[in-house]
Amino acid sequence: EVQLVESGGGLVQPGRSLRLSCTGSGFTFGDYAMSWVRQAPGKGLEWVGFIRSKAYGGTTEYAASVKGRFTISRDDSKSIVYLQMNSLKTDDTAVFYCTRSFYYASSGYYNFFDYWGQGTLVTVSS
């Protein structure tokens, strides 16, 4: 059974940093691109960024709202994807979901999300 479990959320002051982790199980983690999607309280979904699998260079892309402040990395040996968040703002308050991108062995990944974690709440407040 595929599972994604996020951790690391909590209350943090504006301007500080926080690192989220997402541990995957039940699938060959290294084969998949992984994304982070967030949802502010009572609001809709916002794509944050993703990291390609090593087979596709392991490179990253980000939403403009977080580019330069957030960094996604992965440790395939531990089946973990990280979201390092620096210079946090009150607008970053949200539930952060870890997601798995769809993957065809024959043609690669596509960034719609077939599995989601339960999410971890990040609250940025003084």
Added chain:
Amino acid sequence: DIVMTQSPDSLAVSLGERATINCKSSQSVLYSSNNKNYLAWYQQKPGQPPKLLIYWASTRESGVPDRFSGSGSGTDFTLTISSLQAEDVAVYYCQQYFRTPYSFGQGTRLEIK
């Protein structure tokens, strides 16, 4: 950036009746080289993460009831629930994965009339 706009924002439908949600993208999400629309639909129930329902605009995810169907091409898409069940009460989102930044519609809240 591609902007996704859903309509209506909320919808109340009687049990057993049809529910229709629309999604419009500001640019075409049809990729000509494979003739696929890079459009997905998700369902989010209160307190839960979103769940994938439909991808490639019309392909139902495994395990999704066949009362859910997706249609459309280019910039205009529709999610249809043919016979509304009580468990379908949720917020529904469309998402384009044609190019980054990937984007979601604002959501449509579906309730029972």
